[in-house]
Amino acid sequence: VTWDNYKTLDWGFNHFRPEELLRVSHYNCFIWSPELEDTLTGADLLRDVVEAPLIVTSACRFRGSETSQHFFKQFNALDVYNPDLNSYELMQYVEKLNIFTGRGVYPYNNTGFIHIDTRFGLRDKENGRVIRWYFDQNGAEHVVNEFSEELNV
Numbered sequence: 001v002t003w004d005n006y007k008t009l010d011w012g013f014n015h016f017r018p019e020e021l022l023r024v025s026h027y028n029c030f031i032w033s034p035e036l037e038d039t040l041t042g043a044d045l046l047r048d049v050v051e052a053p054l055i056v057t058s059a060c061r062f063r064g065s066e067t068s069q070h071f072f073k074q075f076n077a078l079d080v081y082n083p084d085l086n087s088y089e090l091m092q093y094v095e096k097l098n099i100f101t102g103r104g105v106y107p108y109n110n111t112g113f114i115h116i117d118t119r120f121g122l123r124d125k126e127n128g129r130v131i132r133w134y135f136d137q138n139g140a141e142h143v144v145n146e147f148s149e150e151l152n153v
Contacts, residue, residue, distance in 0.1 A: 002029040013040050015047040021059040021078075030060035035076035038118040042099040043078060046116075049093055054080040057113055069102055069117035077102065077117035087112035088151040095147065098123060105134040107151050 001009065006018040009032070022028050030036070047054050058079035061070040069077035082090055087107045091114050094100055101124050104115030120129045133143045134151055 001032055013044050015044050015054070016040055016056070020056050024056055024058055025060035026062040026072075031072050031075045033075065035074070035118050038122040039076050039078060039100070039116060042097075042116065042118065042122050043080065045097060045099060046093055049097060050082060050085070050090070052082050052084055054082055054090075056080050069115075069119055074119075076119065077115060079106075079113045079115050081111050081113040083111060086152065087114050088147065088149075090114050091147055091151075101130050103130060103132045103147075105147060105151055108135065108137045 001018060001022070003022060006022060009018055011018060021030050043054060056078050058070060059077075060072055060075045061068060062072050065071065066073065069075070070079075080090075081087065087105045091103060091105050094103055094114065094116065099122055100116040100118060101120035101122070102115065102117035106113050106115065119131070120127070124130065131143070132145065132147060133141055134147065135141050
């Protein structure tokens with residue numbers, strides 16, 4: 001999807017526009033997929049429950065780690081934040097809704113943000129798999145079974 005053809009999409013999301021994704025994607029384009037549709041469906045639901053805007057800071061990438069869920073070959077990830085909630089508080093909504101099967105908390109990056117993806121679907125109905133991680137103030141990644149209150153910074 002590019003600036004030239006995004007208006008042809010059958011876009012059924014209430015709170016997110018294709019232009020938002022284009023602005024924060026490498027080369028101002030992104031790859032449409034059923035997985036991305038799941039991610040946007042979840043993001044719409046999250047936005048409804050939070051009752052406040054979610055700002056997308058990163059979407060589709062064409063360079064960098066090929067294992068990233070942002071990478072164009074499997075693009076299904078968004079990084080989002082809300083200016084009135086810290087990243088831990090925003091992730092608590094995700095946890096309560098039990099949506100997204102990839103969940104990352106980045107509390108020490110400017111305003112803080114969360115990573116959301118649907119690598120195993122919006123919800124992994126078969127196995128209940130959810131990958132959770134956070135980055136600490138030193139930039140070290142930690143994979144966890146649940147997010148602890150210590151991230152509430």
